Structures are given as C-alpha cells and as structure tokens.
Amino acid sequence: MGMTLTEKILAEHAGRDFVEPGELVTVKVDLAIANDITAPLAIKQLEKYGIDKVHDPEKIALVMDHFFPPKDILSAQQIKISRDFAKKMGIKNYFEGQDSGVMHTILPEKGFIAPGDLIMGADSHTCTYGALGAFSTGVGSTDIAYIFATGETWLKVPETMKFTFYGKRQKWVGGKDFVLTVIGEIGVDGALYRAMEYHGEAIKDLPVEERLTITNMAIEAGGKNAIMEADEKVLEWLKDKTNKPLRMIKADKDAKYCCEYEFDASKIEPVVAAPNLPSNVKPVSEVAGRPINQVFIGSCTNGRITDLRIAAQILKGRKVHPDVRCIVIPASDRTYKQAMHEGILEILADAGCLISTSTCGPCLGGHMGILAEGEVCVSTSNRNFTGRMGHPNSEVYLAGPAVAAASAVLGRIAHPEEVVGTKEEVSV
Ligand SMILES: CC(C)[C@H](C(=O)O)[C@@H](O)C(=O)O
Numbered sequence: 001m002g003m004t005l006t007e008k009i010l011a012e013h014a015g016r017d018f019v020e021p022g023e024l025v026t027v028k029v030d031l032a033i034a035n036d037i038t039a040p041l042a043i044k045q046l047e048k049y050g051i052d053k054v055h056d057p058e059k060i061a062l063v064m065d066h067f068f069p070p071k072d073i074l075s076a077q078q079i080k081i082s083r084d085f086a087k088k089m090g091i092k093n094y095f096e097g098q099d100s101g102v103m104h105t106i107l108p109e110k111g112f113i114a115p116g117d118l119i120m121g122a123d124s125h126t127c128t129y130g131a132l133g134a135f136s137t138g139v140g141s142t143d144i145a146y147i148f149a150t151g152e153t154w155l156k157v158p159e160t161m162k163f164t165f166y167g168k169r170q171k172w173v174g175g176k177d178f179v180l181t182v183i184g185e186i187g188v189d190g191a192l193y194r195a196m197e198y199h200g201e202a203i204k205d206l207p208v209e210e211r212l213t214i215t216n217m218a219i220e221a222g223g224k225n226a227i228m229e230a231d232e233k234v235l236e237w238l239k240d241k242t243n244k245p246l247r248m249i250k251a252d253k254d255a256k257y258c259c260e261y262e263f264d265a266s267k268i269e270p271v272v273a274a275p276n277l278p279s280n281v282k283p284v285s286e287v288a289g290r291p292i293n294q295v296f297i298g299s300c301t302n303g304r305i306t307d308l309r310i311a312a313q314i315l316k317g318r319k320v321h322p323d324v325r326c327i328v329i330p331a332s333d334r335t336y337k338q339a340m341h342e343g344i345l346e347i348l349a350d351a352g353c354l355i356s357t358s359t360c361g362p363c364l365g366g367h368m369g370i371l372a373e374g375e376v377c378v379s380t381s382n383r384n385f386t387g388r389m390g391h392p393n394s395e396v397y398l399a400g401p402a403v404a405a406a407s408a409v410l411g412r413i414a415h416p417e418e419v420v421g422t423k424e425e426v427s428v
C-alpha cells in the first residue's frame, strides 16, 4: 500500500520502510526550534534534570521574536536566559536583532528547511514549513527540551486528509483566502491530529510565500501538520537559500487518505474570519462596511514580501483613513530590506502606515498595537480568539493583505475592488 507525504517522511525518520496511521514511532529530528517565550521553559526543564549538554547544537535554532525588541524587564530577562543558554551550549543558530525576525519567516529564508526534513518546534505555527515539503509540527517546551537533549522524539502517525484546489483563482484572492475557506468548511477541530495534504493546480499556481500562509494555519483547524509536494517552484525558491540537498518527494498514487475535499478556486472570493474564531469565515462582501480602528499587516502568516507588495499596490498614492492606525511589520529583517529596495516602505509610509522592525508584536496582543475595549481590527495574522490582540471586548477580523489594505484606506471592512476598481491591472 502507498504512503502519503507525511507517512513517507515519518517512515524515513523512523528508519522504517512503511508506517501507517495510529502507529507510534520514534523519529530523528532534523531541527528543533524555540522562541523567547518557549526556550526559557525548555531550558528550565533541562536544568531540572541536570542536563548540561545538548545532543547536537547544529540542529537547534533559537529565535527571539515574540516580545522583541524586549518590551519590558520580563521579556528582556527571557531573552537573556535564551542567549546565555545558546552561548553555553554552542548553539550558533541563535537569532536576535540582526538578520532576524519572526521564526517561521526567517528559518525558511535562511535555508534551514528542505523537502523531506522533520522539524519540531516549541511554537504551534511550526506547521508552516510543510509548504516546502517538510514534516513540521508544534510541541510544548518539555517535549522540545527532550529533543534538545536527545535529537529524537516520538509521534503517533496521523491520518492524512487530502485537499485539492482546482481552477484559476480570482483577482485579489490568495493563500489566506484558500486556507480560511478550508477552516470555514471543516471547523477549528476539523483536522484534529491529522495531516492536511494540499494538491491541485490552484495550489501550484500560488507563489511559495502564499503556500506558506496555507500551511501556517493548519493548527487553526487542529491539524498535526500541513504539507505540500515540493515542486519546481519550491526547489527554485530554496536553491539560493540552502545548502541542503533538494529533492522532490511525492505522495504515492495509491496513498490512503481518511477524507478528501475539493475546492474550485474560481468560486472563492476574498474572505474574512469574523470574531472570535478562525472558522467564522464569510465572504468579505457580507461584512463590508463595518467600521474599524486598526489594521495589522504582518505576522508569520502574511508578513512576507509578497504580502507587502499587495498592500503597496492598494495603498500607493492613497491615504490610510484618519480613524485607522495601520501597522505594517515585515516579518523578517530581510523582508524589511527587500521592501525598502523595492520602494514599498516609502509607498506605505507616504500612505500613513506605521512601519516597525520585525516582531510578532500585535499578533498575540504582545506589544506594538494593542486593542482597546470595543476596538475593531483587520489583521493578516492567524488567530482572532477573544482578547487575542487586546481587550476581551475587542474584535479581530482575519484577512489577507489585499482586504487589510483596502480596509485601511476606507476605514471599514472593504473588498479591494472598492478601492482600486475592477479594471486596474494587478498581478498578485
Ligand atoms: C508563544 C507561542 C507559544 C504561541 C504559539 O505556540 O503559537 C504563539 O506563537 C502564538 O501564536 O500564539
């Protein structure tokens, strides 16, 4: 019997020819990652058990991103603990402040991920890397401490769900609209402990960055991981970034899926996830007109260069509505520089956007854009739970960068066509 992409990677890392859903396997981990919130907890666990050495410092990466630059004394302490640990253990892949950014954006950019890899992270959006053909999933700090110490972990092989997107997507529709459509259909627990494998010509048509948006949100449907075949586009994207061997791993033709979903991309409109769940998905036309106070364009979901280009297309020569603070945070320093070279930062600054150095910041209600009671935000991030970005009575609408930018201009939730018209030539 054939294997799905996830099964193939797990089998390989377990030193087996074949695995099937439900089996418990011990796997070798290619990369274990943690951030300024989760690394200190893992370090504490290692100290508790008197472990003063990691298995392989090359296979660990620590990224200071959530409360970076440190927003208060506590976050400064967390970062110091992580930095001291990295020095003590000889972990060279420690990122803070220079050529850094949000972990799930910088690690692919820096070539840490290759197709077929198995990545474990003390952060739930570790699932992002599946767009590059890797198996990746989030775990808690105790699990990551164990992996730091041993280079291994155990996993239950998940069942795989197959999602196929065929047809040609409409203008202004991107990866975010695809993944929100999926979550709207299956719900926030629709993929519980399952692998979400994506296929179809509409997925292949997406730039790699927008595919990363899709895999990033697997956890919002409860998924163990999301994964896509690494095609030529992925290999091309990775070519200048990594020294790791690049290979194409495909799911077997006779692989067994627990269920299959098909979507016609041409029927998908720009959508939003209304408060307070990522599954509360509606076409933007249904909520258009709702006044807003803040727009956030950034995060590991939609803070990449392609997102900023779309925002700039809409905001060029226009102004952010006076009632709105529009916060733009490139998700990596490289993205920031690229946007600077392309003139995007100037366009956004001229429009009245507030542009910050790379950080998770407002995405988790950490800093740099907290919502007051009753305030409404359109955010390109991945979660809109009660109080996620501030006061429990604030509201977050999740959207792609086009809807976010259009809403910033009009001061209310808006379809991009309300701003640019239907004729303007765009390439998203
Ligand atoms: C801080 C971290 C544990 C958390 C996560 O795991 O997802 C954060 O990144 C988030 O998005 O809520």
Ligand code: SF4
Pocket (backbone or CB within 6 Å): 066, 102, 103, 104, 123, 125, 299, 300, 301, 359, 360, 363, 364, 381, 382
């Ligand atoms: S950007 Fe948001 S979702 Fe991504 S890791 Fe940071 S806090 Fe989590």
